[in-house]
Amino acid sequence: MSAGRIAILGAGAMGSALATPLRAAGWEVALWGTWLDDHLLAAARAGDPHPRTDVRVADGVELFDSGDLEQALDGADLAVLAVASVGVLDVAGRALDGLVRARAVLLTSKGFSPDASGRVRLLPEALRDLASERGVELPPVVAVGGPCKANEVAAGRFTASIFGCADRSVAEEAAGSIRTDAYRAAVTDDEAGVEICAPMKNVYAIALGLADGLQERDDEPYHDLKAATFARALQEMVVLSAMVGARPETAMGLAGAGDLEVTGLSGRNKVYGSRIGRGETPSEALDAMAAAEQTVEGVPAAKLARDLVDQRDAGAWNDLPLLRAVLAILDDDPDPVARVAEAVLP
Amino acid sequence: MSAGRIAILGAGAMGSALATPLRAAGWEVALWGTWLDDHLLAAARAGDPHPRTDVRVADGVELFDSGDLEQALDGADLAVLAVASVGVLDVAGRALDGLVRARAVLLTSKGFSPDASGRVRLLPEALRDLASERGVELPPVVAVGGPCKANEVAAGRFTASIFGCADRSVAEEAAGSIRTDAYRAAVTDDEAGVEICAPMKNVYAIALGLADGLQERDDEPYHDLKAATFARALQEMVVLSAMVGARPETAMGLAGAGDLEVTGLSGRNKVYGSRIGRGETPSEALDAMAAAEQTVEGVPAAKLARDLVDQRDAGAWNDLPLLRAVLAILDDDPDPVARVAEAVLP
Numbered sequence: 001m002s003a004g005r006i007a008i009l010g011a012g013a014m015g016s017a018l019a020t021p022l023r024a025a026g027w028e029v030a031l032w033g034t035w036l037d038d039h040l041l042a043a044a045r046a047g048d049p050h051p052r053t054d055v056r057v058a059d060g061v062e063l064f065d066s067g068d069l070e071q072a073l074d075g076a077d078l079a080v081l082a083v084a085s086v087g088v089l090d091v092a093g094r095a096l097d098g099l100v101r102a103r104a105v106l107l108t109s110k111g112f113s114p115d116a117s118g119r120v121r122l123l124p125e126a127l128r129d130l131a132s133e134r135g136v137e138l139p140p141v142v143a144v145g146g147p148c149k150a151n152e153v154a155a156g157r158f159t160a161s162i163f164g165c166a167d168r169s170v171a172e173e174a175a176g177s178i179r180t181d182a183y184r185a186a187v188t189d190d191e192a193g194v195e196i197c198a199p200m201k202n203v204y205a206i207a208l209g210l211a212d213g214l215q216e217r218d219d220e221p222y223h224d225l226k227a228a229t230f231a232r233a234l235q236e237m238v239v240l241s242a243m244v245g246a247r248p249e250t251a252m253g254l255a256g257a258g259d260l261e262v263t264g265l266s267g268r269n270k271v272y273g274s275r276i277g278r279g280e281t282p283s284e285a286l287d288a289m290a291a292a293e294q295t296v297e298g299v300p301a302a303k304l305a306r307d308l309v310d311q312r313d314a315g316a317w318n319d320l321p322l323l324r325a326v327l328a329i330l331d332d333d334p335d336p337v338a339r340v341a342e343a344v345l346p
Numbered sequence: 347m348s349a350g351r352i353a354i355l356g357a358g359a360m361g362s363a364l365a366t367p368l369r370a371a372g373w374e375v376a377l378w379g380t381w382l383d384d385h386l387l388a389a390a391r392a393g394d395p396h397p398r399t400d401v402r403v404a405d406g407v408e409l410f411d412s413g414d415l416e417q418a419l420d421g422a423d424l425a426v427l428a429v430a431s432v433g434v435l436d437v438a439g440r441a442l443d444g445l446v447r448a449r450a451v452l453l454t455s456k457g458f459s460p461d462a463s464g465r466v467r468l469l470p471e472a473l474r475d476l477a478s479e480r481g482v483e484l485p486p487v488v489a490v491g492g493p494c495k496a497n498e499v500a501a502g503r504f505t506a507s508i509f510g511c512a513d514r515s516v517a518e519e520a521a522g523s524i525r526t527d528a529y530r531a532a533v534t535d536d537e538a539g540v541e542i543c544a545p546m547k548n549v550y551a552i553a554l555g556l557a558d559g560l561q562e563r564d565d566e567p568y569h570d571l572k573a574a575t576f577a578r579a580l581q582e583m584v585v586l587s588a589m590v591g592a593r594p595e596t597a598m599g600l601a602g603a604g605d606l607e608v609t610g611l612s613g614r615n616k617v618y619g620s621r622i623g624r625g626e627t628p629s630e631a632l633d634a635m636a637a638a639e640q641t642v643e644g645v646p647a648a649k650l651a652r653d654l655v656d657q658r659d660a661g662a663w664n665d666l667p668l669l670r671a672v673l674a675i676l677d678d679d680p681d682p683v684a685r686v687a688e689a690v691l692p
Contacts, residue, residue, distance in 0.1 A: 147573030155566065158687045160574035175692070186692035220501065223611045227493030228506035231604035238598075252584075252598050254692075258577035261607070265569045341504045346521070346532035346600075 003027045003177055004077035007098065009091055011037040011063075013052035013150035014108045015082030016044070020154050021183035023058040031057065032064040032072035034083055034091060041065060055154035073098025078106060078174065080144075085111030085123065085199075085297070092127055093134075100136050104170050106163075108144045110198035111297070112304035120308040122195040122244060140170040143194035146186070146254035147262035153183065162186040162254040164194030186254055193250025196241050201260045202298035203305060204233035205269035207326055207340050208260075212270065213277020214337065225341065226264070232322045232344040233260055239319045240305070243312045269298040276336050282329050302326050349373045349523055350423035353444065355437055357383040357409075359398035359496035360454045361428030362390070366500050367529035369404040377403065378410040378418035380429055380437060387411060401500035419444025424452060424520065426490075431457030431469070431545075431643070438473055439480075446482050450516050452509075454490045456544035457643070458650035466654040468541040468590060486516040489540035492532070492600035493608035499529065508532040508600040510540030532600055539596025542587050547606045548644035549651060550579035551615035553672055553686050554606075558616065559623020560683065571687065572610070578668045578690040579606055585665045586651070589658045615644040622682050628675050648672050 003026035008015045011033035019029050033041040043050060044057040057063075064072035073079065073095060079102040083091045088109040092099065099105050105127070113126035121129070124141040131138040146161040153159050159182060165171035168189040175185035188194065211226035237251040237260070250256060264270055268289065275285035289296055306327055309316060317324065325343035329336045349372035354361045357379035365375050379387040389396060390403040403409075410418035419425065419441060425448040429437045434455040438445065445451050451473070459472035467475070470487040477484040492507040499505050505528060511517035514535040521531035534540065557572035583597040583606070596602060610616055614635065621631035635642055652673055655662060663670065667689035675682045 147570050147577070149567070149570055152567065152570045157566070157568060157570060158574065158691060159570040160577070160691050162692075184691040220503070221495070221498065221612065222503060223608045224493050224495055224498045224503060224505040226611065227604045227608035228504065228600065230607040231493070231506070231600045234598065234603050252580065254574065254577045257580050257603060258573045261576040262569045262573035265572065266567065345504060345506050345530040346508075 005030070005075050006078040006080065007032060007073045007076035008080040008082055009072070009095055010034060010081065010083035010109070011040045011044070012082065012084065013050070014148070014153070015080065016040065016050050016057050017053055017055070017150040017154035018080060018082065018108070019058040019061045020156050021178055021180045023060055024156070024180040024183075025178050027178070029058070029061045030064055030072045030076065031061050032069060033066055034087060035066040038065065050154065053151040053154040055151060069095055070098065076102050078102055078104055080106040080108060082108045085109045088123060089113065089126060089130055092130055096131060096134060096136065099138060100131070102139055104140045104142050104165070104174055105138060106142045106144050106174065110145070110195070111301060112199055112308060114304065114307065118307065119311060120304050122192060124191055124195060140165050140167045141191065142171050142174050143191045145194040145198050145259060147258040149262060149266070156182050159183050160186065160254055160258065162188060162194055164188045164191040164250070164255070166191050188250060190247050190250045192244045193241055193246030194255045196244050196246055197237055197251055197255040197259060199297070199301040200237050200240055200305065201256070201263045202269045203302045203326055204229070204236070204260060204322065205263040205267060206273040206296075206298045206302075206329070207233065207322055208264040209270035209273020210277040210336060210340050213274035216274065217278045225344070228344040229322070229340060230260065230264065236320050236322050239316055240309075243309065243316060268294050268296050272296045272298070276329065282332050282336065299330060302330055351376070351421050352424045352426065353378060353419045353422035354426040354428055355418070355441055356380060356427065356429035356455070357386045357390070358428065358430065359396070360494070360499070361426065362386065362396050362403050363399055363401070363496040363500035364426060364428065364454070365404040365407045366502050367524055367526045369406055370502070370526040370529075371524050373524070375404070375407045376410055376418045376422065377407050378415060379412060380433060381412040384411065396500065399497040399500040401497060415441055416444065419447075422448050424448055424450055426452040426454060428454045431455045434469060435459065435472060435476055438476055442477060442480060442482065445484060446477070448485055450486045450488050450511070450520055451484060452488045452490050452520065456491070456541070457647060458545055458654060460650065460653065464653065465657060466650050468538060470537055470541060486511050486513045487537065488517050488520050489537045491540040491544050491605060493604040495608060495612070502528050505529050506532065506600055506604065508534060508540055510534045510537040510596070510601070512537050534596060536593050536596045538590045539587050539592030540601045542590050542592055543583055543597055543602040543605060545643070545647040546583050546586055546651060547602070547609045548615045549648045549672055550575075550582070550606060550668065551609040551613060552619040552642070552644045552648075552675070553579065553668055554610040555616035555619020556623040556682060556686050559620035562620065563624045571690070574690040575668070575686060576606065576610065582666050582668050585662055586655070589655065589662060614640050614642050618642045618644070622675065628678050628682065645676060648676055
């Protein structure tokens with residue numbers, strides 16, 4: 001696959017950021033904004049920095065408003081789904097005709113999606129179910145994961161992502177056609193492995209943040225606790241991977257360890273955890289972040305992960321003490337620090 | 347093994363720090379200082395904070411000067427070797443009679459040790475060779491690893507270590523007898539796995555520090571690069587583990603991922619890497635740190651790791667691009683950032 005035309009659906013942080021390596025790799029880029037993205041497109045049209053990444057959208061990107069979805073997808077060799085995970089099925093449904101014509105759908109949206117009966121699915125499965133209900137078949141889905149902060153991708157700084165597709169050759173072609181000096185994608189056929197790590201790293205970043213909050217509270221490092229939490233989170237990502245048929249090495253690589261590392265360095269989930277570590281109750285902290293329009297993706301992901309475990313392998317709960325601790329904290333456990341410490345200490 | 351009498355050889359940061367959980371767990375603790383530790387013992391006797399941890403040595407610890415090694419070891423059920431890795435064989439040789447009488451030797455010193463012919467060994471093997479040359483046999487060696495910053499252990503903050511002993515029951519007994527609310531040890535029979543990770547995390551922390559230095563230089567985060575470096579380092583620790591007969595899960599747990607995480611958060615190896623990231627040449631940076639009496643353990647460890655790979659499995663060099671990059675940097679490669687980026691990007 002050489003560079004052709006690509007339609008990015010979702011003009012938020014990651015959608016707009018990917019335009020940087022795509023343009024650098026020679027792609028024609030159509031960037032479509034949802035009905036919530038008007039102000040983001042307006043900033044791009046004005047040549048201002050993108051409000052979410054603080055970086056200007058790459059030169060030469062064609063911008064499409066929410067009403068112009070068909071035009072955005074017209075002639076696209078590849079499509080990227082980069083909308084917030086709550087909106088991904090809605091957008092995919094509207095875009096289905098165009099998606100079906102693409103050679104592959106790259107999925108940067110991440111999360112769990114329950115079906116009508118409440119069964120928790122990974123997003124690629126949810127997308128395929130959606131297409132199937134409409135009597136069409138999606139092209140291969142490429143799960144895009146790994147440690148990729150949108151602002152760094154947008155700024156053209158070094159980034160190692162990972163593309164997971166059941167048809168490995170599709171992931172390889174896509175990775176090859178988007179390669180730049182700064183942006184590279186590793187390749188795996190373990191689509192489910194890439195998908196399960198992405199929401200779980202947000203869940204575990206809450207626990208990582210706790211140690212940072214303790215440090216802020218006491219002005220003393222809690223690095224040993226943070227590192228023990230990191231190691232425990234990684235072990236649990238392997239347990240959860242097995243539950244969805246994924247391989248442990250995916251969790252141990254860029255998709256798991258790499259993404260957990262970057263998520264523990266910054267981001268809203270970590271900030272939420274650090275507020276709790278500083279002493280706010282989990283509810284207070286969540287309210288404060290909601291007031292600042294900061295969604296904490298790890299919170300709904302944790303609850304869906306609970307359903308996933310209950311549905312797929314409830315016997316594995318013994319091997320998931322840190323997930324249990326995070327869930328207890330979200331239920332306003334009176335001693336979050338003790339819960340996390342008990343979960344991560346041998 | 348219930349709490350009895352333990353002799354800690356080496357009154358530096360980690361030796362003195364371990365007195366905190368040991369005393370809390372009910373052990374009689376003899377802390378012996380080497381001929382380089384007089385000022386450390388003097389501070390302890392004066393009730394001042396330990397100069398390396400900034401925490402007072404735990405109450406009730408008996409302090410022994412370098413000339414009183416036999417007295418320190420007298421009646422010790424366990425011995426801890428906690429001297430700097432360059433001095434560990436020297437001290438072990440002097441202490442051999444006492445070590446042989448102990449039920450186990452806990453080893454917190456970490457590093458590689460070449461034998462007379464230049465063959466690179468892990469420290470437990472070097473210790474056993476030393477005993478064997480003297481016609482005696484050491485008790486089981488327990489490799490102590492995992493994310494344990496001495497200042498946090500000393501202060502009694504949460505710490506998850508890992509005890510590795512070929513005789514797993516010995517590691518279990520030791521871990522059980524030193525357990526406190528804050529300090530816990532996981533247990534493995536993979537002694538070599540715990541041993542190989544410890545010096546290698548110092549090597550890879552230099553590379554992790556590079557990203558921090560770039561961030562300081564540019565006032566922009568390089569988190570994606572740091573996370574990609576982390577994931578790559580973890581992969582390479584698995585490769586190196588195989589080389590010494592260790593298991594991958596040890597590198598993926600507290601001994602590898604956990605210790606790499608904590609070492610990437612702070613410490614001299616990371617600081618050395620960050621100086622290089624800020625633009626100092628590797629030689630300048632090393633000189634500056636030497637002038638401040640800050641040894642960078644990752645530097646000699648990297649060179650011994652090179653010998654280890656050459657000796658054990660030179661075919662594995664293809665799978666060790668980050669180790670090669672660190673070695674090139676130590677040889678004053680003109681573009682350290684490009685070297686690391688090429689090594690860690692797919």
